Amino acid sequence: MGLTIAEKILAQHAGLDSVRPGELVNVRVDMVLGNDITAPLAIHEFRKIGLDKVFDRDRIALVPDHFTPNKDIKSAEQCRELREFAREQQITYYFEIGRMGIEHVLLPEMGLALPGEIIIGADSHTCTYGALGALATGVGSTDMAAAMALGEAWFKVPETLKFIFQGKLHPWVSGKDLILYVIGKIGVDGALDRSMEFCGPVIEALSIDSRLAMCNMAIEAGAMCGMIAPDDIALAYVASRAKRPFAPVWPDEDAEYERTIVFDAAAIEPQVAFPHLPENTRGISEVGEVRLDQVVIGSCTNGRMEDLRLAAGLLRGKKVHRDVRLIIIPGSQQIYRQAMHEGLFDIFLEAEAVISTPTCGPCLGGHMGILADGERALATTNRNFVGRMGHPGSEVYLSNPAVAAASAVTGKISAPWEVL
Amino acid sequence: MEGNVHKFGDNVDTDVIIPARYLNTSDPAELARHVMEDADPAFLQKVRLGDLIVAQKNFGCGSSREHAPLAIKAAGISAVIAHSFARIFYRNAINIGLPILESPEAAEKIAPGDRVRVDLAAGRIDNLTSGEQYQATPFTPFMQDLVEKGGLIPYVRWRLRSDAGNRKPDTENSDR
Ligand code: SF4
Numbered sequence: 234m235g236l237t238i239a240e241k242i243l244a245q246h247a248g249l250d251s252v253r254p255g256e257l258v259n260v261r262v263d264m265v266l267g268n269d270i271t272a273p274l275a276i277h278e279f280r281k282i283g284l285d286k287v288f289d290r291d292r293i294a295l296v297p298d299h300f301t302p303n304k305d306i307k308s309a310e311q312c313r314e315l316r317e318f319a320r321e322q323q324i325t326y327y328f329e330i331g332r333m334g335i336e337h338v339l340l341p342e343m344g345l346a347l348p349g350e351i352i353i354g355a356d357s358h359t360c361t362y363g364a365l366g367a368l369a370t371g372v373g374s375t376d377m378a379a380a381m382a383l384g385e386a387w388f389k390v391p392e393t394l395k396f397i398f399q400g401k402l403h404p405w406v407s408g409k410d411l412i413l414y415v416i417g418k419i420g421v422d423g424a425l426d427r428s429m430e431f432c433g434p435v436i437e438a439l440s441i442d443s444r445l446a447m448c449n450m451a452i453e454a455g456a457m458c459g460m461i462a463p464d465d466i467a468l469a470y471v472a473s474r475a476k477r478p479f480a481p482v483w484p485d486e487d488a489e490y491e492r493t494i495v496f497d498a499a500a501i502e503p504q505v506a507f508p509h510l511p512e513n514t515r516g517i518s519e520v521g522e523v524r525l526d527q528v529v530i531g532s533c534t535n536g537r538m539e540d541l542r543l544a545a546g547l548l549r550g551k552k553v554h555r556d557v558r559l560i561i562i563p564g565s566q567q568i569y570r571q572a573m574h575e576g577l578f579d580i581f582l583e584a585e586a587v588i589s590t591p592t593c594g595p596c597l598g599g600h601m602g603i604l605a606d607g608e609r610a611l612a613t614t615n616r617n618f619v620g621r622m623g624h625p626g627s628e629v630y631l632s633n634p635a636v637a638a639a640s641a642v643t644g645k646i647s648a649p650w651e652v653l
Numbered sequence: 654m655e656g657n658v659h660k661f662g663d664n665v666d667t668d669v670i671i672p673a674r675y676l677n678t679s680d681p682a683e684l685a686r687h688v689m690e691d692a693d694p695a696f697l698q699k700v701r702l703g704d705l706i707v708a709q710k711n712f713g714c715g716s717s718r719e720h721a722p723l724a725i726k727a728a729g730i731s732a733v734i735a736h737s738f739a740r741i742f743y744r745n746a747i748n749i750g751l752p753i754l755e756s757p758e759a760a761e762k763i764a765p766g767d768r769v770r771v772d773l774a775a776g777r778i779d780n781l782t783s784g785e786q787y788q789a790t791p792f793t794p795f796m797q798d799l800v801e802k803g804g805l806i807p808y809v810r811w812r813l814r815s816d817a818g819n820r821k822p823d824t825e826n827s828d829r
Pocket of ligand 1: 299335336337346356358532534591595596597614615
């Protein structure tokens with residue numbers, strides 16, 4: 234019997250010929266990731282184990298991205314813990330501000346998430362790297378600590394759901410819309426514990442940035458991971474970046490799926506998720522009148538070059554609505570610089586938007602754009618839970634960057650073509 | 654363990670369990686002061702040591718923050734019973750030793766304020782108020798082992814002691 238891509242990667246890393254869904258396996262991990270919120274806890278737990286050294290200083294990434302540049306004294310203390318641990322253990326991939334990015338933007342960009350690998354991160358959106366054919370999944374701080382000690386993690390082999398996208402993509406529809414559409418169909422626990430495999434002609438034509446945005450939100454359906462089999466586009470992306478040798482893995486022709494769901498992309502319009510769950514999606518034509526106080530373009534979902542270019546294309550020569558604050562957050566230093574070189578900053582500043590240094594910032598209600606009671610934001614981020622961006626009485630709507638940019642101009646949730 | 658029940662609905666997410674505005678610390682006692690605050694601002698005042706949380710589907714969805722089960726545990730909650738748990742929360746709870754039980758029947762039938770007793774090893778839940786009894790999905794042997802060793806860190810210490818080789822947890826079938 235053939236294996237899905239997740240099964241095959243797990244089997245290889247467990248030293249087995251084959252695995253079946255439901256089986257528990259202990260696997261070797263290629264990379265262990267933590268950030269300024271989750272790594273301090275992991276470091277405390279690591280100390281309890283009593284080892285002096287981490288398993289491999291080249292296979293741990295520490296990224297202070299959530300509350301950085303340090304938003305308050307306690308955050309500064311947490312970042313210091315991270316920094317001191319990185320120095321003590323001589324961690325190769327510690328990314329200080331000025332050289333960093335949002336972790337899930339940064340790792341693919343730096344060639345630290347590669348096809349066929351297993352990557353665990355003490356952050357739920359670690360699943361992003363499935364876009365490059367890595368089995369990547371979020372874990373907690375204690376799992377991170379154990380992996381820093383042993384270089385291993387235990388998993389239950391997931392069932393796999395296969396999503397095939399056929400037909401022709403609407404021009405304003407991106408990976409973000411495809412995943413919002415799927416979550417709207419199957420619900421926030423629709424892929425609980427599962428691997429989601431995305432394929433079909435629409436996915437094959439999708440850019441890497443769009444694929445990363447898509448797999449980023451697999452966790453929003455409850456999944457262990459979101460996977461796209463590596464193709465020429467993915468292999469070309471990693472070729473010049475890879476920091477270590479890797480071996481791509483593809484699903485078998487006769488792999489067994491729990492369920493296969495086929496979507497016609499032509500039927501999918503830009504999506505908006507209403508408060509307070511990512512599954513509350515509507516097509517843009519069914520949104521109605523939703524006035525906004527703030528628009529955020531950024532995050533590990535949509536803070537990449539493609540996203541900023543899309544936004545700039547719509548904002549060129551226009552002004553942000555006078556009742557709206559537009560906050561743009563490039564996902565990494567590299568993207569920040571590239572956007573500046575391409576003249577996107579001029580467009581954003583002309584439009585009277587704010588440009589932030591790379592940070593998670595408002596995405597999780599940290600800093601750089603917290604909402605007051607009753608305020609409403611449209612964001613290109615991935616979660617719209619109660620209080621996610623600030624006051625529990627505020628509201629977050631989710632969309633792609635084109636809808637976000639257009640809406641910043643009109644002051645209400647709008648389709649991109651309304652401002653053309 | 655025995656206590657009174659505080660009931661919640663579907664998709665209780667980790668942002669509600671412990672909002673990010675309190676994540677600039679990982680001190681369990683400090684986190685516990687804000688547990689469930691965005692779902693029920695009076696929650697902490699109502700909780701007595703040993704009380705239980707009973708919730709519906711997908712409890713603990715969202716972020717991987719281990720601060721969520723830590724805050725629940727430090728607030729004195731003895732166990733969480735739910736129809737189902739989100740994957741990372743489930744792992745984290747087992748890893749840090751917060752007892753959790755999956756039982757759709759208990760999640761449906763237990764009423765707010767009911768007094769409930771839990772036998773973790775047997776996976777049995779007794780509703781002392783209604784006299785009903787419910788069965789939870791049993792832990793797999795590997796997870797039972799983790800729980801008995803006191804969580805993942807003691808397990809890792811045991812692993813490092815027992816041998817330095819490539820020991821694997823015994824391969825087994827499970828539904829979790
Ligand atoms: S950008 Fe948001 S979702 Fe992504 S890692 Fe940061 S806080 Fe998490």
